[in-house]
Amino acid sequence: MIDVQRLRVLRAVAEHGSFNQAAAALRLTPSAVSQHVATLERSLGAQVVARSTRGVTLTPAGRIMVGAAESVAAELEHARQQVNWLGSGRTQLTIAAFTSGGRLLLPGAFERLTSAHPDTVVHVREGEPEDSLPLVRQGAVDLALAYHFDGPLPGQLGPSSSLAWTVLMDDPLYVVLPEAHPLAEREALAISELAAEPWVLGCLKTEAYVRRYAERAGFDPEVRGTTTDYFFARSLVAAGMGISLIPSIALAPEVPGVRAVPITPPAPTRRIGVAVLRRRNHSHITTLIQALKGQATALSEP
Numbered sequence: 001m002i003d004v005q006r007l008r009v010l011r012a013v014a015e016h017g018s019f020n021q022a023a024a025a026l027r028l029t030p031s032a033v034s035q036h037v038a039t040l041e042r043s044l045g046a047q048v049v050a051r052s053t054r055g056v057t058l059t060p061a062g063r064i065m066v067g068a069a070e071s072v073a074a075e076l077e078h079a080r081q082q083v084n085w086l087g088s089g090r091t092q093l094t095i096a097a098f099t100s101g102g103r104l105l106l107p108g109a110f111e112r113l114t115s116a117h118p119d120t121v122v123h124v125r126e127g128e129p130e131d132s133l134p135l136v137r138q139g140a141v142d143l144a145l146a147y148h149f150d151g152p153l154p155g156q157l158g159p160s161s162s163l164a165w166t167v168l169m170d171d172p173l174y175v176v177l178p179e180a181h182p183l184a185e186r187e188a189l190a191i192s193e194l195a196a197e198p199w200v201l202g203c204l205k206t207e208a209y210v211r212r213y214a215e216r217a218g219f220d221p222e223v224r225g226t227t228t229d230y231f232f233a234r235s236l237v238a239a240g241m242g243i244s245l246i247p248s249i250a251l252a253p254e255v256p257g258v259r260a261v262p263i264t265p266p267a268p269t270r271r272i273g274v275a276v277l278r279r280r281n282h283s284h285i286t287t288l289i290q291a292l293k294g295q296a297t298a299l300s301e302p
Contacts, residue, residue, distance in 0.1 A: 007069035009036040018055045077139030094123040096132035097145035100250040109291035117284045144275045164278045169296035171270040174260040176244045184259040195219035198242035202233030
């Protein structure tokens with residue numbers, strides 16, 4: 001039988017990349033961490049970490065066991081939460097969501113969830129994907145409304161992950177310009193046409209994104225403002241500080257004095273979806289995912 005404590009130690013080694021750092025996080029000695037890993041390897045008959053002077057890395061068997069460790073830890077945390085709620089006769093559902101997606105997708109989805117499962121108590125935590133996805137793996141939240149930009153899914157959402165990813169919608173980014181800007185009446189714009197424009201960013205992640213697309217178009221963008229709020233960024237655009245790149249679902253509510261223009265292909269796009277543990281298929285979670293799909297479909301319609 002595999003010891004849960006040894007799985008916990010292996011998770012820490014994988015997270016920190018060394019026995020010493022894992023030991024500090026777990027408040028154990030490096031020798032104890034090494035012994036736990038060695039005992040786990042003997043019980044499995046397979047090496048789970050590759051040791052070198054630069055630290056330790058997971059072997060294929062180690063990656064499998066870390067995935068199992070994440071699932072076990074999440075299930076234990078979920079069980080603890082359910083035991084706490086056992087006497088109430090109600091089900092608790094905790095959701096992590098990024099701001100713009102949560103604002104437009106969650107309220108309508110909650111109506112359908114509470115109609116089908118009136119005894120469900122919902123808790124919401126705001127968080128970006130890099131924060132919310134680990135919370136799902138740890139069992140601290142049941143579901144994460146998240147996103148990633150162009151390209152394949154992030155590593156923690158791959159086929160070997162303990163998380164299942166359900167696609168909800170594509171969220172194309174628009175160029176937002178002052179209403180009086182000479183390009184504001186265009187039906188679409190290429191990124192290369194914006195080389196001389198100053199930029200205001202409504203999300204810290206979009207700076208790297210803007211720079212990547214600008215580099216492909218042959219220019220280095222001048223960034224005059226950075227915020228963590230798309231509404232604030234559009235307000236700065238209306239004030240004439242520059243132009244911005246804003247996801248379509250973050251274009252509401254309207255800001256007077258600006259115009260959003262689509263970008264010609266290949267247009268930068270966010271992919272929005274839901275992450276849950278692969279084995280977490282309770283009916284209230286399924287209902288919420290279906291409700292989120294319905295909200296996303298309604299948002300995607302012209």
